[in-house]
Amino acid sequence: MKPHITMVNPAAPAGAVMHWPFALLGLGYLAAVLEKAGYQVDVIDCQVSGISLEDYKKEIEKRKPDIVGVTSSTLTYKSGNKLIKAAREVQPNCITLAGGPHVTFWDDHALEECPELDMVIRREGEETILEVVQRIEANQSLKDVLGITYRGLDGKIVRNADRPYIEDLDSLPFPARHLWPMDKFSQYEDVLYLAMTRGCVYWCEFCCTVRMHGRAYRMRSAQNVVNELEYLYKTYGKTKFTFCDDAFTVDPERVRELCSEIKKRGLKIEWNCGTRVDMLTKDLLLTMKDAGCISVWFGVESGTEEMLKAMKKGITPELTAKTLGMVREVGLRPVPNVILGFPGETKKTAWDTIKFIEKVAPDMVGFYNVATPFPGTPLYDQVKANGWLRITDFDKYDTTRPIFETPQLSMKELGKLREGAFHHYYLRRAYFMDKSRRFKISTALAVGMHFAANIKLKLRRS
Ligand code: B12
Numbered sequence: 500m501k502p503h504i505t506m507v508n509p510a511a512p513a514g515a516v517m518h519w520p521f522a523l524l525g526l527g528y529l530a531a532v533l534e535k536a537g538y539q540v541d542v543i544d545c546q547v548s549g550i551s552l553e554d555y556k557k558e559i560e561k562r563k564p565d566i567v568g569v570t571s572s573t574l575t576y577k578s579g580n581k582l583i584k585a586a587r588e589v590q591p592n593c594i595t596l597a598g599g600p601h602v603t604f605w606d607d608h609a610l611e612e613c614p615e616l617d618m619v620i621r622r623e624g625e626e627t628i629l630e631v632v633q634r635i636e637a638n639q640s641l642k643d644v645l646g647i648t649y650r651g652l653d654g655k656i657v658r659n660a661d662r663p664y665i666e667d668l669d670s671l672p673f674p675a676r677h678l679w680p681m682d683k684f685s686q687y688e689d690v691l692y693l694a695m696t697r698g699c700v701y702w703c704e705f706c707c708t709v710r711m712h713g714r715a716y717r718m719r720s721a722q723n724v725v726n727e728l729e730y731l732y733k734t735y736g737k738t739k740f741t742f743c744d745d746a747f748t749v750d751p752e753r754v755r756e757l758c759s760e761i762k763k764r765g766l767k768i769e770w771n772c773g774t775r776v777d778m779l780t781k782d783l784l785l786t787m788k789d790a791g792c793i794s795v796w797f798g799v800e801s802g803t804e805e806m807l808k809a810m811k812k813g814i815t816p817e818l819t820a821k822t823l824g825m826v827r828e829v830g831l832r833p834v835p836n837v838i839l840g841f842p843g844e845t846k847k848t849a850w851d852t853i854k855f856i857e858k859v860a861p862d863m864v865g866f867y868n869v870a871t872p873f874p875g876t877p878l879y880d881q882v883k884a885n886g887w888l889r890i891t892d893f894d895k896y897d898t899t900r901p902i903f904e905t906p907q908l909s910m911k912e913l914g915k916l917r918e919g920a921f922h923h924y925y926l927r928r929a930y931f932m933d934k935s936r937r938f939k940i941s942t943a944l945a946v947g948m949h950f951a952a953n954i955k956l957k958l959r960r961s
């Protein structure tokens with residue numbers, strides 16, 4: 500009989516700062532590939548349903564899956580392990596799999612820390628999970644399946660060789676969003692998520708993605724992406740989209756093809772995307788705007804040359820300023836993402852960055868993240884090797900909380916810097932004097948709130 504597979508997204512730990520839920524692309528692609536091969540698949544998304552552990556167990560008891568596959572990031576790793584344990588408790592014969600950007604680099608630890616976990620599927624999962632499920636169905640050995648780490652017959656952990664990445668991304672079916680309660684997402688936002696590319700050629704010290712999805716860009720064709728946009732519009736009636744790519748504009752020609760296809764098919768949509776500051780021209784931005792783009796996310800990371808060098812980001816503050824200026828000039832919104840507290844950061848470099856962000860994106864509050872050492876990254880190795888790691892509880896790795904300290908910056912100082920960055924933004928003269936906000940009660944409230952918080956912060960500091 501064909502195995503029945505339940506895919507699970509664990510809830511974020513209590514107190515973690517999280518984005519609102521949506522149909523995850525990773526799990527969606529895996530489910531779609533399995534469905535296409537004729538398997539019965541369903542999803543329990545604990546973030547979306549908010550179910551308790553007891554109710555989750557009842558769901559597993561009801562569904563009786565033969566295989567349970569849990570996705571996890573570093574932040575949801577521990578919650579994921581609890582769900583694997585619980586699945587085994589109520590469905591003792593089920594086979595348990597884990598995948599995602601945490602366990603890929605924590606495979607042997609995961610198998611040691613969670614005895615109920617049978618296998619880790621490393622990196623890109625579509626081809627591997629299909630082969631694993633087919634082998635389980637045929638009762639065949641898993642010993643030569645690429646991309647898995649598992650327990651051998653003698654109980655020893657075996658790590659098979661890596662699997663090559665999928666080159667033809669058009670060959671993948673669209674994510675199986677129908678397995679999620681899509682209506683429910685409208686209460687948070689009206690946007691659907693998709694991706695055109697996988698991988699990256701840069702090698703930033705803090706980044707997990709390029710080590711997950713490979714040091715090369717793989718791309719879907721413009722036709723294939725617009726087919727998905729059209730399908731999403733027809734199926735869910737949505738006209739707003741976010742591209743989750745790390746460097747959406749890596750191939751300007753592909754982006755132009757995409758924009759021209761959107762126009763050709765007459766799609767009246769709005770979308771945003773993320774990219775690097777060295778991958779845009781004014782002309783490309785205008786083409787994107789004309790095809791519905793409204794804002795562009797950037798990994799700006801820092802406003803200082805020295806921190807950008809330390810991160811091996813491969814950009815300069817000058818280029819960031821120029822590109823963000825260009826984005827504003829053509830009438831799009833630049834959204835800067837910042838990392839504070841990378842090794843080498845001092846109070847001065849952090850404040851230089853905060854002021855830089857306010858200059859290059861004066862209408863947007865920057866997304867100030869705290870440098871977080873995710874396993875598998877050089878940052879993690881550096882922090883461990885120097886004995887700087889202070890928080891080993893992965894439940895705290897939500898990128899808003901300091902995890903390590905360096906000789907230049909304590910965790911307490913870093914926490915205050917991040918808080919200070921937000922207060923500073925709202926207390927600027929520029930914010931208060933902005934014509935669009937000047938006479939609004941909400942502006943007065945925002946400024947008042949941050950003013951009070953700033954005084955509290957200063958009192959605490961003194
Ligand atoms: C969209 C996105 C989000 C979305 C959705 C998250 C998600 N889980 O999909 C939102 C906004 C919610 C989000 C939030 C966060 N994110 Co985020 N996010 C991304 C982003 C840009 C794209 C994810 C994606 O769709 N990728 C494409 C799909 C196809 O790949 P995938 O998700 O990796 O899935 C494949 C494999 O991992 C594997 N796989 C995954 N799950 C499973 C399960 C099984 C059983 C198997 C067999 C295989 C398998 O197969 C999948 C298909 O190939 C990635 C960067 C990236 N390019 O991946 C960062 C990334 C995943 N996020 C990251 C971070 C840090 C966060 C936050 C902590 C930040 C924050 N405070 O908001 C939170 C934590 C979220 C959580 N639930 O744990 C880090 C994770 C690092 C880590 N080790 O955990 C990444 C890698 C970015 C980075 N540069 O480091 N994020």
Ligand code: SF4
Nearest residue numbers: 699701702703706745
């Ligand atoms: S942070 Fe962005 S540019 Fe740097 S390696 Fe990761 S995906 Fe590439």
